[in-house]
Amino acid sequence: MVNILISAANRHTADQWTAHLAAEYGVLIASDHLPSVDFVQKEQAEMAIVDGELLAGESSALTPLIRIGLKILVIGKNWPAEKQIDLLIAGCYGYCERDAVAEVLPKAVSSVIKGDIWIPRQLISKVIGMLATLSSRGNQANTRYRNKKKNLDLLTQRETDVVKMLGEGLSNKSIASMLNISERTVKAHLTSIFQKLEVEDRLQLALLLKDNN
Template identity: 30%
Template sequence: MDKIRVMLVEDHSMVRQGLKQLIELESDIKVVAEAANGTQAADYYQIEKPDVVLMDINMPKKNGLQALELIKQNDPDAKIIMLTIHSDREYLFEALQLGASGYVLKDADGYVLIEAIRKVYEGEMYIQPTMAKELVMEFKRYAHNGKNSSKKENILSEREIEVLRLVAKGLLNKEIAQTLYISEKTVKNHISNIFKKLKVSDRTQAAVYALKHNLI
């Protein structure tokens, strides 16, 4: 039986080696490539075409979300599991919106990671069970915001409020992307949505709104 071919993307070499040892204890999985940043990940993916990618989020050069977006643009069928310290549901939603197939926290037990690899390889989505409630909470929050759409501050998602705060502080899109570990394209999309929801036409008007509503 062919083994599941995995690429590890993690900037800390000791963590990478630990993950490799854990994974290769399984007879049906092997690590075929390792990358230390998002740029390498995108390049190595094109060379190795692994079955599954394990991707950290916080990395130099291109972060994990940026690498995820780039890989999915070149290969929409790529199967990528985000392996991260971030339990914030905004990061979870960001990853899913960009096409991630799975989301696992770094403090999860080893068997959770192995199960995630196998499930994703088989074509399923895998969200760590402890994160499932975050999806429910996010859904409820969006539903609540829809019922209270007359209040502009309730329309914005938590991530959009984060972006708005940084806009009000005068940060450029590139700086916002680096601060929040997302791509510039994603920042532009958030800003466009913010303008539409607040019915403003530029960054200055958005910043004034943030100041009036004590968001900064």
């Protein structure tokens, strides 16, 4: 049986989510906090369901768990598309709206365990459109898209720093603070990065980074 960790902001929420999964999975609850790497490894958990309220707006808190191969599904409330994309950039397997848990959680968990990405319908259409655009560019463009070294060598050191921080799930605001620059400057770097890597937005950048890891 697959072991799943549930990290929710409170025990009541954790119990509600557990009720949707307990019949098919071994469920472990780490209420009020994110599980430690040691706990995940000890319990041999394959996946974690994480309450977005525990992240304080930063998916970088999940980086240690992602690095050990834990598949993470985040449950949030009305997260904007940019924040959902940040989760993909950081290495999470998806995002689910809190109001949709009763309807979709078992399906989302099944997909993530299989290694698939789970994202809301409105983002799926965006991904499909993006992939169609990439396909239409032809083999030469696709080769450039898949060649990490060739693409990343086009970036300046500061742009490389920004990409690395995006890969850790940091927001524009956090990147600006860490680099001691303005959010406007971060956005300018992102515009340059998108042009050099031939991507149109953070979602395409997320897929590029994921494809080349």
